[in-house]
Amino acid sequence: MKNLAFLFLLLVGLPALAQRQAQQRTYCNPMDISYRYNFEQLNEKISYRSGADPVIINHKNDYYLFVTIQGGWWHSKNMVDWKYIVPNKWPMEDMCAPAALSVRDTLYLFQSTFEQRPIFISTEPEKGKLIFYNRWMPRLPKDIGPWDPALFHDPDTDKWFMYWGSSNVYPIFGAELDKSRNLTYVGNNPAAAYKAMFWLDPYQHGWERFGPNHSDPIKPFTEGAWMTKHNGKYYLQYGAPGTEYNVYANGTYVGKDPLGPFEYAPYNPIAYKPGGYATGCGHGNTFQDNFGNYWNTGTTWIGVNWGMERRIVMNPAGFDKDDQMYVNTRFGDFPHFLPTQKVDTRPGLGRPGQSENDLFTGWMLLNYKKPVTASSTTDTMRAELVNDENPRTFWATTKNKPGETLTVDLQQECDVRAVQVNYFDYKQTIFDSDSTVYTQFKILTSRDGKKWDVAADLTKEPKRDHACAYVELEKPARARYVRYEHVYVAGPTLAINGLRIFGNGSGKAPATPGKLTVKRQKDQRNADLAWEKVPGAVGYNIRWGIAPDKLYQTYQFWNDQPNTFELRALNVGVPYYFAIEAFNENGVSTLSAVVDDQSGLAKK
Known part of the structure; x- marks a missing residue:
């Protein structure tokens, strides 16, 4: 009977495991x-x-x-x-x-x-x-x-x-x-x-x-x-x-x-x-x-x-x-x-007839600089440092113990699709990865900050180390609040340099930025860029390349950064073309008109 019971549980559990993997x-x-x-x-x-x-x-x-x-x-x-x-x-x-x-x-x-x-x-x-x-x-x-x-x-x-x-x-x-x-x-x-x-x-x-x-x-x-x-x-x-x-x-x-x-x-x-x-x-x-x-x-x-x-x-x-x-x-x-067939992966121009990267999910970063609270904090390693998109700043707890939490307020209800937890080795004492080195945590979501649902639970998977744990939710979770609940990480300390939450808000994507200007310097390796910020944007992508339909390069900026920049990555004697797009929690704007680098190279 015990063997039959075990077989029944195994057969019941296998579809669930297969569904998680799928x-x-x-x-x-x-x-x-x-x-x-x-x-x-x-x-x-x-x-x-x-x-x-x-x-x-x-x-x-x-x-x-x-x-x-x-x-x-x-x-x-x-x-x-x-x-x-x-x-x-x-x-x-x-x-x-x-x-x-x-x-x-x-x-x-x-x-x-x-x-x-x-x-x-x-x-x-x-x-x-x-x-x-x-x-x-x-x-x-x-x-x-x-x-x-x-x-x-x-x-x-x-x-x-x-x-x-x-x-x-x-x-x-x-x-x-x-x-x-x-x-x-x-x-x-x-x-x-x-x-x-x-x-x-x-x-x-x-x-x-x-x-x-x-x-x-x-x-x-x-x-x-x-x-x-x-x-x-x-x-x-x-x-x-x-x-x-x-x-x-x-x-x-x-x-x-x-x-x-x-x-x-x-x-x-x-x-x-x-x-x-x-x-x-x-x-x-x-x-x-x-x-x-x-x-x-x-x-x-x-x-x-x-x-x-x-x-x-x-x-x-x-x-x-x-x-x-x-x-x-x-x-x-x-x-x-991840593709299931041959696809065109060029970054497109966002216009009819152009490729628009079939692999990007369109799931946007929901938590950039959003309010976050922690169960405990060590010194200056504050909770909000997990939301600044800087892997060199981090939050650390007073003790590495189960139950420590990070709670992010997305400030609007969103469809949460995935979460990435990036651990940081703060005052660690481990010099070899053995069976004690693994990570476990839970992701909880809530619409009101009171009633919580478990969206992901890594204690139910085989033990392994996830230094950059990425969890795609089985189904979108409608939530305003997202919580990381700690279970286990090896070593004496718990530190995280990025709790990144992806999905889509319910509002509109930002407008297309205007007034992009690019001026090539006398030193042709450099160009001075400027653009006009738009309301509701979280960030911008400057796109450029050697032809108007080959804008294959991208430099990402945040809205709280300056809207001027010296780009120092260009090749002497090569003409360049530029465009800009804005993004927020809801999506990405259409791409701006393409401009040249005002160097005269494109006209030769």
Whole structure:
């Protein structure tokens, strides 16, 4: 009878579990994976979760995510649910900025190194099984690497290549690999095999300048090489100008041969997100999902506990009809649908006949600078800091105990669709992620602040760590108040740097902003922007590109920020076109008329 009762409960519970999984149709940056605690600063006694330099590989229609210094990798069948995999063997040290590649039935894996290290392979990466493919890659000259490597197999020629580089002195390098010698350098003479692909040129490319909004004179860094072949052309991608600050981005050079010569793409950077909550998207890779859609991964920066404290993002990408590569970061840290077919992911112009990003849900941020109260607060880590869209400010409780709460007043009834809880490691003492490291909480909603309904309960799912927990509600919750109720997080402290609530209000989207002006400076890398604020707006997206119908770049601003800005990310000699849109809790305005940069370049 007990067995029959258990079987009955199992059969009853399975549809509910399947329904919960089916409801998770969306994702939100930063990615919701079990970021590992970083042991790098153990001697300094600085504890923090981190993840950077991502590579997502589509291998046999499953997805594998490799990240710097994580002791393993993640496996997913849908790009939503990521299971952490511990391999059966690992190199002499943990992998930093690993190279990964799927060719036929085999996954190849290689680490960043300045020493002699092996290439690993696996035909069962979902089981964590690794074997040696070769024992040693020949040593390169001192300081050359290969650090931040990328492996590339050309399916049309069956030739193999490696690209690498992480420096503000050296360029991105490339070399052909000899398949007959187990993917060692051609001729087994690395000094003769490798050559420079390109250097950074911050004097011509404004976005390659270092610092916040490209304002620091430090010589910039190039890193994170990746190769994509499309329509017979080779797109050699790279990260710049450095992982710190908000302007970490990906660019590309384009050539007709895997080892060049390469030409700088005038529409660079291809992946750029300097505004919003998850700023920066550099040093990642480009891959295709099972429907043929392109994606670009990258690293977003926190940098409070340690300069290299980071998280992972992924954004829709692709190539337009002119083979221009793009990465769509418009509302890049708001919820997006995961596609179930091939879609056009270009950021559109919001007009009939134009693409309008089929993946953006239209669920808006509901809680920016809204009133919030907490059950307890430590020092100056106030509750309202979870609503300022700044990952470097945070709320902390007096004790890490169940029942601590954050309650947000949305100031109007809204349809709440999803919640993201971003934890922060404040005075943590954890240096290794084990079975005690997991997160649990409940999300409650209320229309009047008195009667509360449970909208989500993470105590009912298997235990795992959600440093950037994203919960799509099974059905929209009509609510004015949203409450986070704490259950468990490992370590002595509880801190949250972002409680982000998404959905739609019942009012109107803001009007289209007017009077956008763009004046290119004498230094063509810079332009002065100004626009007219509109009533009811929460923020604005400045959109720009190299043609009126290619406004692929986005810089997000909040309404309480100034409505003037110096954009310092432009390429010398390239004409640009700009437009603006406003958004609030209810939606997004139509896009303004497109204006040029008043430089005269567009008329030449």
